[in-house]
Amino acid sequence: MGLSTLQPPTKINLKGIVIFLLSWSFFVLIPIAGLLLWSFLTMENFRPVWDLSLQAYREVFASGRWEVTARTLGIASLVTLLEIVLALPFALWLSKGTKNMGLKITVLAALTIPFFLSLSARTIVWRALLGLHGPVNYALMATGVIDGPLDWLLFSQFSVILGLIGPYFPTMVFPLYLSINLIDDEMLAASTDLGATPGFTFWHVIxxxxxxxxxxGIIFTFVPMIGDSVVPTLLGGGHVILLSASVESLLRILNYSVAAALSVVMLSIMVGVILVVSLVSTKIITSKSSALPEVTP
Amino acid sequence: MDFYDFCQNVQFISFYRLLLQNETSILFFMKNVLEIRGLNHAYGHVQVLRNINLSVTRGEFVSVLGSSGSGKSTLLRIIAGLELPTSVESLELEGLDVSHVPANHRNVSTVFQHYGLFPHLSVGKNVEYGLKVRKIPSRERRHTAEKLLNKVKLDGFYARGVNQLSGGQKQRVALARSLVLEPSILLLDEPLGALDEKLRIDMQVELLALQKELGMTFIYVTHSQEEALTMSDRILLMDQGEIIQEDTPVGLFDRPCNRFAAEFMGIENTIPAKVESCDKGYVTAVANETQLRGHWSGEEAPQPGDAVIVAFRAEKAVPFNEAQQDNNDSNQVSGTMLSRIYKGKYLDVSMSTDIGNITMRLWDDQIKLSKVSQIQWKTRHTIMLPAH
Incomplete structure (x- = not known):
């Protein structure tokens, strides 16, 4: 109270803060706190026992669910890496490679519109494409590349990874596009003018x-992918169990405390990833002192 | 020495002179650091450069002057290699054809209008960039960068962030970064455009001093006639993708070759007239029955009856005074005052005359002027230009 009255130019709106804190606690903090609390309880006869213990966590790591965690992280990292490899050249082309505004808008719209379709609807199509009697296998057999249909095309890690690439492409492209768009063309011209090849300019400027x-892009892609349940369920076909499915199965057998413990593990991983990424990027930015807008006389 | 010997000697001398002439012409050719013949450039259907021919001597300060859209920056980008021309007969840099060589393989360097500094790199790393591209070891890079920062008066700025600099300092960093590669030509694209007036004048002096010190060839693009006049050895005046006139600052200022050049160089008074007679470079023309004399400043001498423009600067016109009367040497016309505008250092008086409106620039702002008066200006301050 005393502090806020000492800051006249941008007076802090106390009422606004109270409203924000209340609603944030209600919608965000309480569920997480509940989750935390629940993860330290145990279940007996489908009922929680009000005895704080680490039993649920022990079960998470004993029941092989850590393997699921590792697999989820592996797949999410791999797909994120693939997205970076695909999205970087694409974003570069979209922001610097074409001056045609109409084309840019069309491409951005083409990337956005599929978001309005449900993820399941978009994903289920892969089943028809990749199945034993699907067109991919048919084409491969007709051209004589293979003799019999490939059974690893569908309901495998391959299909899950393939299915994840599409839905998580825009979340990588948009932030990249925006940041590359901010790079002044004159800087790129200056780099070329000083003798740099396009590759050198890419590594040292872009x-x-x-x-x-x-x-x-990494945060928006990697973090939601850890919790994605649609793609692994539809394209994993029960062979590729990821964290979300694991939590769901626990909920189905009404083992709430282990489900909560697993969710807490997921949450910690996500927060960890966000922290690491933002720490690294602030370090990169501030170490070059470019984040300082002040002009010293 | 008998007559035969004498003839032989003369022959020898003339042969030697011929040789010498050839020698100097070869040397002269080698001195040309840039040679452009028949350059055309178009964006789609829009022709932005038409038949540009340009030779630049080593160590010369050449300005390309023109308004926005005249094609001057495009010409610079083509010399830099940032754009490849639509068609060109020859584009030679130090005697080598570079018409299809991209920017990163040309030994020219550009100082950009908004500097184009890399915001994620320190001042020193910006300056070193060109050396890093060439894989020069870091110790040597740093040494060279410090030396150049010293040259542009930025000692001790090596570790500073680029965003902490003022506009003038950024300009110097951009200059140092371009000079680090010792280019055959330094291209400057309106480098002082973003600076305030005081700083701009200081930087003009400094740039000129630096150019003389390094003996480097500068090609300087600007829209400011004042900048071009102050700094250049030679000025190319451009309009709509064409070089209108190529001359020394004095030549361009005193003898613009056509109406556009005259108006661009700030000649206030242009009066249409018809040629009556023409002798020894002087042209007598008639505008609404008033005879006017001036020297011809166009290319081909005009014929009687041709339409011309009579042009003179406002500061050369003065109110008629009995004591100064000199009919032979002056043009005269009487006029009625239209307006009198105080401009601080001087006074602009606009007069309505038989031959059109004439502006006089008077340095005495306390002067008493009658409503109707005679105006006079020297014939040697009058130029005659082709009307088209």
Whole structure:
């Protein structure tokens, strides 16, 4: 109270803060606190026992669910990496490679519109494509590349990874596009003028300046992918169990406390990833002192 | 020495002179650091450069002057290699054809209008960039960068962030970064455009001093006639993708070759007239029955009856005074005052005359002027230009 009256130019609106804190606690904090609390309880006869213990966590790591965690992290990291490899050249082309505004808008719309379709509807199509009697196998057999249909095309890690690439592409492209768009053309011309090849310019000018966008892209892609339940369920066919499915199965057998413990593990991983990415990108930015807008006389 | 010997000697001398002439012409050719013949450039259907021919001597300060859209920056980008021309007969840099060589393989360097500094790198790393591209070891890079920062008066700025600099300092960093590669030509694209007036004048002096010190060839693009006049050895005046006039600052200022050049160089008074007679470079023309004399400043001498423009600067026109009367040497016309505008250092008086409106620039702002008066200006301050 005393502090806020000492800051006249931008007076802090106390009422606003109270409203925000209340609603944030209600919608965000309480569920997480509940989750935390629940993860330290145990279940007996489908009822929680009000005895704080680490039993649920022990079960998470004893029941082989840590393997699920590792697999989830592995797949999410791999797909995020693939997204970076695909999205970087694409974003570069979209922001610097074409001056045609109409084309840019069309491409951005083409990336956005599929978001309005449900993820399941978009994903289920892969089943028809990749199945034993699907067109991919048919084409491969007709051209004589293979003799019999490939059974690893569907309901495998391959299909899950393939299915994840599409839905998580825009979340990587948009932040990258925005950050590359901010790079002045004159800087790229200057780099070329000083003798740099396109590759050198990419590594020493574009990539460092696009790093904030890359960090945001990683967070927006990697974090929700850990919790994705649609793609692994539809394309994993029960063979590729990821964290979300694991939590769901626990909920189905009404083992709430282990489900809560697993969710807490997931949450910690996500928070960890966000922290690491934002720490690294702030370090990259501030170490070059480019984040300081002040002009010293 | 008998007559035969004498003839032989003369022959020898003339042969030697011929050789010498050839020698100097070869040397002269080698001195040309840039040679452009028949350059055309178009964006789609829009022709932005038409038949540009340009030779630049080593160590010369050449300005390309023109308004926005005249094609001057495009010309610079083509010399830099940032754009490849639609068609060109020859584009030679130090005697080598570079018409299809991209920017990163040309030994020219550009100082950009908004500097194009890399915001994620320190001042020193910006300056070193070109050396890093060439894989020079870091110790040597740093040494060279410090040396150049010293040259542009930025000692001790090596570790500073680029965003902490003022506009003038950024300009110096951009200059040092371009000079680090010792280019054959330094291209400057309106480098002082973003600076305030005081700083701009200081930087003009400094740039000129630096150019003389390094003996480097500068090609300087600007829209400011004042900048071009102050700094250049030679000025190319451009309009709509064409070089209108190529001359020394004095030549361009005193003898613009056509109406556009005259108006661009700030000649206030242009009066249409018809040629009556023409002798020894002087042209007598008639505008609404008033005879006007001035020297011809166009290319081909005009014929009687041709339409011309009579042009003179406002500061050369003065109110008629009995004591100064000199009919032979001056043009005269009487006029009625239209307006009198105080401009601080001087006074602009606009007069309505038989031959059109004439502006006089008077340095005495306390002067008493009658409503109707005679105006006079020297014939040697009058130029005659082709009307088209």
């Amino acid at each position: 990539l460092p300046l696009a790093f904030p966008g890359l960090g945001a």
